[in-house]
Amino acid sequence: MxxxxxxxxxxxxxxxxxxxxxxxxxxxxxxxxxxxxxxxxxxxxxxxxxxxxxxxxxxxxxxxxxxxxxxxxxxxxxxxxxxxxxxxxxxxxxxxxxxxxxxxxxxxxxxxxxxxxxxxxxxxxxxxxxxxxxxxxxxxxxxxxxxxxxxxxxxxxxxxxxxxxxxxxxxxxxxxxxxxVSLEDFLPRWTPLGESLRQARLADFGWENRKVVLYVGRLLPTKGVHHILNAWPAIQEQVPDAMLIVVGSAFYSAQRETGYVRKLKKLAEPYQDRIVFLPYIEYPKVADWYNLADVVVVPSGEEEAFGLVNVEAMAAAIPVVAANTGGIPEIIDDGRSGFLLPSEGLSYRLAERVTYLLGDEDLRRRMGCAGRELARIRFRxxxxxxxxxxxxxxxxxx
CATH class of the missing domain: 3.40.50.2000 (Glycogen Phosphorylase B;)
Structure with missing residues (x-):
């Protein structure tokens, strides 16, 4: 030193x-x-x-x-x-x-x-x-x-x-x-610069005109990743141009697969061109993936104490669809910055709300901007x- x-x-x-x-x-x-x-x-x-x-x-x-x-x-x-x-x-x-x-x-x-x-x-x-x-x-x-x-x-x-x-x-x-959250680490989705960079990156990946649902976090049963995989057939049927990006692994920085991860990938097999698994991405590089998203999902189990992904999504001006469990309701303003869903029938409810948001760009914009403002005034x-x-x-x- x-x-x-x-x-x-x-x-x-x-x-x-x-x-x-x-x-x-x-x-x-x-x-x-x-x-x-x-x-x-x-x-x-x-x-x-x-x-x-x-x-x-x-x-x-x-x-x-x-x-x-x-x-x-x-x-x-x-x-x-x-x-x-x-x-x-x-x-x-x-x-x-x-x-x-x-x-x-x-x-x-x-x-x-x-x-x-x-x-x-x-x-x-x-x-x-x-x-x-x-x-x-x-x-x-x-x-x-x-x-x-x-x-x-x-x-x-x-x-x-x-x-x-x-x-x-x-x-x-x-x-x-x-x-x-560090607001400066996240480029807001609904800005001219944010949108132009998003479109350029989607084109680089060959994902033009896709509507992106994003999960960021560890691939553990308690994080509820299986709920969005179970919901995906209904989402895909209603929104044919939707795609799911899953960012994370079972272990921090290690890509070793568990039985649960293999189960998730098995569920994704019928949608290989519409469901993408990405490995653990270091912070703050992961912010680039929030910029691609239309909706962020947080289907965590009942013991999620806080969940930084919630405030990170808000900083990126992306609406959140999350389980109404643990400390998440203290972050997400239901109906304003996202939607909170009961744990019962979570997969069905995820499909319903994600589909609803993907079909309404104005609502996504309003919720995303409201989330960014909430992060600015309460969660820095x-x-x-x-x-x-x-x-x-x-x-x-x-």
Whole structure:
């Protein structure tokens, strides 16, 4: 890392800003388009809060990046992973003495750090239900981890409610901080430039005059990708020029196929020229695919805590047709920026609403523009960073 930058960071640390250590889960390197959404959240939020907080990010090392680097203006320390991760993190924390430690998406790691540093304020930022599920750990063990930290930050009211329902004896304060999007990374669909680039790219692929339905995300049963595949025969019958683009894989950056992925491709076989599977695409390159879309579908299961794809579609001015589950209703304004559908009969309802939107360009435009405006006023990373900074400084309920 540039020594001038390091000196500047240390100088700023003497001005009274609170010191906060942001601990990534230790699964993926940061920054990297190959990482999960957890690392992307940290990558977007921390630099925006760096003027008022003295922040250091701690993550896992790999062979492609130096052990010390920068994420925007924030120093990032990449440490040995696996079983060594906790001790490596603790070694740094004991030397630096942060005022607050914010551990992302790993309740056990947060509890372990609190146990070793009992006089340090330790927060847990929880991104999903994955690590509070009984299928991951016994509820009693998870409850102990959660109840040992000083506060929990979640990305939706749904996730806050789930925590209280699953662990009614939990005494730890919980605060909601919705996630955001970088508007500048997404070219709005309904602009002269956006439309001209879209038409040129469609022509390059040989997809002129196609109406594009887009799915972006992991190919997992909980993401409900099979629902749009099951709906496709009805959509194709009603809109012969429609095509479906599925962007993603079962694993972050790895293209290994699971039985579920093979099942999806089997469902798509009769429509080989109208259903395209694309591999995992790094962020922000995936924004180019939103620009091609007429409709984005998010058929996720009931435990979708937030879903960045929703705000990304809105930033690209594309209407969203989504399952009315989890935290999604907190993002999509039903009837204004998209449509929310009950889980019952989801495949049928997807076919109905997607077909309806594909047949009405004016409605797609109105909904897309409304979604872009909603993202601008409510779901920008600047909003997330401001709320996070207030929580870290202890001025907003934790």
């Amino acid at each position: 540039n020594s001038v930058v390091m000196v500047d960071q240390e100088r700023k640390s003497m001005t009274g800003r609170k010191k906060v250590a942001v601990i990534t889960p230790g699964s993926f390197v940061i920054p990297s388009g190959r990482s999960s959404s957890v690392e992307r959240v940290i990558e977007k939020v921390a630099p925006l809060a760096a003027d008022e907080l003295n922040i250091r990010i701690f993550g896992v090392a790999d062979r492609q990046l130096p052990n010390i680097g920068m994420v925007g203006s924030v120093p990032c320390y990449r440490l040995p992973g696996g079983r060594r991760y906790l001790q490596s993190v603790l070694q740094h924390l004991r030397k630096w003495h942060p005022d607050t430690v914010d551990v992302h998406n790993r309740p056990r790691l947060a509890s372990q750090i609190k146990g070793k540093l009992p006089f340090t304020r330790v927060l847990l930022t929880l991104h999903s239900t994955t690590f509070i599920s009984a299928t991951y750990r016994p509820s009693s063990e998870t409850f102990h981890w959660l109840n040992s930290v000083d506060g929990i930050i979640v990305n939706s009211q749904y996730l806050s409610t789930e925590l209280r329902l699953r662990f009614p004896q939990l005494q730890v304060p919980i605060q909601v901080n919705p996630l955001g 990373w600047q909003h997330t960073a401001k709320r996070w900074g207030d929580l870290i400084r202890g001025t907003d309920g934790i």
